[in-house]
Amino acid sequence: MIVLEQKKFQEIEKMTTGYNRLLVLGCETCAAMSFAGGQRQVAELASAIRVARKTTGEQGEVLEEAIARQCEPEFVDLIKDEVSGCDAVLSLACGAGVQMLAERFQDKVVLPGCNTTFLGVTEELGVWSERCAGCGNCILDKTAGLCPIARCSKQLLNGPCGGSMNGKCEISKDVDCVWQLIIDRLTRLNRLEMLEEIFPVKDWSPAGHGGPRKMVREDLKS
């Protein structure tokens, strides 16, 4: 999932000031799973904005809505009437959702209410951690299913750096050294010899460094 966190309220308040009719728009997939932009967070944030506006004397109406996915046009188009009736949309989706709104509603102000953080997993309720950097060329078959691109602070491909200690990363004792995890897992799998292979220099062009990425599946196009 894409993990999001809601922006600080002060930032949202400042960003939304001056837009009389404001639509707070949630996204019921990743944003909801992150407890940052689902229907419940939309209601809470809209209430907070209303209270703040009452305090500052700002006029206007704060509307609430949530759709299944802001990154897909068929869901976005479902709310075109609500959007047309407001001055700005505060999107509680990831950056992709915000931009999809901006593309579909060309003459409407669209504001980001969340920060898109990473591609990750839910470790437990309230704890998410990064697993994938979306580098476009998966190497998990060579690294025991653990990604050094996303989980090594230095994105090293040929083993741990000299700062790895007791299985922890040099940047913090709270961060696991992924290379130690890889070695431990390969040892359990009896595949440690895989690490003797020298990882070649990475081609970063599929990772977005070759320009904005686009994927076309001709078999699926209508």
Add this chain to the structure above:
Amino acid sequence: MRRSFKEALASGEFLVTAEVVPQKGIDAGTLTPIIKDLNDVVDALSVPDNPRALMSMSACAISRLILENGGDAIMHVSCRDRNRIALQSDLLGAAFLGIRNILCINGDHVRFGDHIDAMPVYDLDSVQLLETVRSLTQGRDMAGQQLVGIPDFCVGTAANPEADPLPPQLLKFEKKVQFGIDFVQTHPVFNIDNLVPFVNQAREKGVKLIAGVRLLMAEEASSYKDGSYPGLFIPEDLLAEIEGIKVEKSVEIAAQLIKAMREKKLCDGVHISAPGYEPKIMDIIKAAGI
């Protein structure tokens, strides 16, 4: 003319290198006399590349200063701040300026430095950088294009014998030696027996091992403990021992380590660092009887 570091490596004699840290700014007024003094007693001066991610003058410029003052320099090349284009470009520039010795490392994470909001690069890792250097010394860049004028480097890398567990570090070292390196400079060593597997591996491959020796200062003890120095792992009993001690005692501890490593033939030389206390390096060398 004095011998080069490469010639010193080939001599079979016990080697001494010392670290000089480039300053933040362009006034080398304090550094120059230290360089001049140390040039007389060491085989080369090793120049870190923005160590601990603290921004300072380029290692290349200070390496050149060392050469101009009659010494030989080992320029550190870190993967942290440059992509493959910049790394190759700077390596060619260094060779053009007469720098012949390089130490290829990953580099401490930016989190430890004074620009913690910087984007770390790590386009290559240290193993891949060694491969890149080999390619340059064979006349081609990473894209396979021919160079006009081929650099000749004496190539080194780093290893950390104090890391726990050790096998992953040895595995990485094994990868590094495949690229025909000339020497390995270790992180500071305190449990000298930890050098055994590294020096065995190095000697098998004809690589010289230069053991790191660091002056431990009492006033820095808390920073050593809290992990502010990445890759510097000091045993608890030694940390307790240095609390409140005077610098003379610190010098003695470093000198004793050198003597013990030399006596046990655990290395082919030592690399002495004393960041901020460089004049003490001379005292360590004297006390170690080198």
